[in-house]
Amino acid sequence: MRQVIEQLSVFLENQPGRLAHLCRTLGDAGVNMRALMVADTQEFGVVRIICDRPLTGKVVLEEAGFGVSVAGVFGVEVPDKPGGLADVLEALGTEGINVEYAYCFVEPGMTGAVDVLKVDDDRAREVLESAGYRVLRPSDLYEPDKGD
């Protein structure tokens, strides 16, 4: 896990105020979010969060009664130009590597955007790096913590 970005995945029922409660819980604990993405179905959603202190985030959310799991994802720095993300995905696609889901955010201080990829294939890092992309390490986004 040390080489991948730790993303929090939270199971949420579709109910008014539930996402707000989740964000407030993180905020009160001083956890700062970098990115948040909601995958929803008719009845429930999975909220995926990149934050500065994932272990603390997991602990405080669980204390508040949320179901939380930690998923390892790749963060790739993508050039800020048309077709930038398409190039990244094509590099994986030609190697037969499937992307489960993806979303982007902008990290202050970086030249490009950060694309978050969930890939269940050990070759992904190697393929991306040999295609010339920078695969982020956890320390690029947050100081790994011990959940206080």
Added chain:
Amino acid sequence: MFQPESEAMPREDLEKLQLDRLNALLARVYDRVPLYRSKFAEVGLRPHVDSLANLAELPFTVKDDMRAHYPYGMFAVPRRDIVRVHASSGTTGQITVVGYTQADISNWADLMARTLACAGATPDDVVQVAYGYGLFTGGLGVHYGSERLGCLTIPISGGNTRRQVQVLSDFAVTVLACTPSYSLLVAETAEEMGIDPRSLPLRIGVFGAEPWSENMRAQIEEHLDVRAIDIYGLSEVLGPGVASECVQQDGLHVNEDHFLIEILDPKTLIPVPDGERGEVVFTTLTKEGIPVIRYRTRDISRIIPGECPCGRTFRRMERITGRTDDMLIIRGVNVFPSQIEQVLTGIPGVAPHYQVVLSKRGSMDTVEVHVEVAPDLAFDEVRELEELQRTVRSEIESALAVTIGVKLVEPRSIERSEGKARRVVDLRGEIEGA
């Protein structure tokens, strides 16, 4: 087998014996119990049947009959022939009293000796009877059976769990008889006392007097390193000794030479075929003190079809899976909440916490089961959650034979309660009124 000549009797002989005993019983209660005489008169029946199939025409006995004739009104022998009474605690009303003659006490001891032998006990065993002794049938029922089988019998009764553990250990007890939940407390107490319960000579647990699940059996067997055997009985019919599991642990053999079992559709009260669930009804064939005709237990079970490899010819009933009071009727199908729980304990990724939510879409009643996802589930991929939802749905549908919606809800979001969990939420009225 304690009484192989009875327990392994050919079915044909057994059915003949049952019919003879039933007719003798009918004549006896008709003569001696005014309640039965008037019940028979109401439906215009003579106290005689030509075949066991005619049993279904006889009137029922219910708990309220016993309450109404408290304390001695349903005894079928003069009071001087009764040598013992027991009573069941009334959680809802008056207690009910049952009486036993010398012959009843002796038959009961035989049936409990069968039960213990069925569980694998022999005269070499040391039996700790941790059921309560007193008006409750559990303690004395097991006690007499244990002595009849020839076991060393320890009448410790219930309570004082540290002393229970001390005796288990010091007396090299091999069979523990108590309620299943109490056995777990015994295991935990042993651990607190620094005694590894798995290291004790204990090898068999004989558990009854409360409903329990396969899941609980697995826990008990793991913690105590015993074979956990389910036994069944109720004071209105006898006490423990009505039915018990053998070492196959696949259903409880009903002592059919002493009791007729029927399984009835709880709504229509018509007998269902073997294999289908319904309300369990017993007729006592040999009881003298207080025989009962078609006593409605309100317990839900079914007959497990087929023969048992143990050689007993008595049919097996499934462990009690619920009470008729908890039954739901969903699209005409009888559903017991405990069946849903059983399905959920077998699916990794969900917790056995659920609620059945009834609501209305237009004029249609809809039923949805809300199921908590397990707190340690990997929630990340929607695809996997949808897959889990489909699994739960199809497992519930195949177990219940009814189409039902399933909604996954957050861990710990279903209300927990101290006593009885609120398993059914009916929103139909609220929506109509809105």
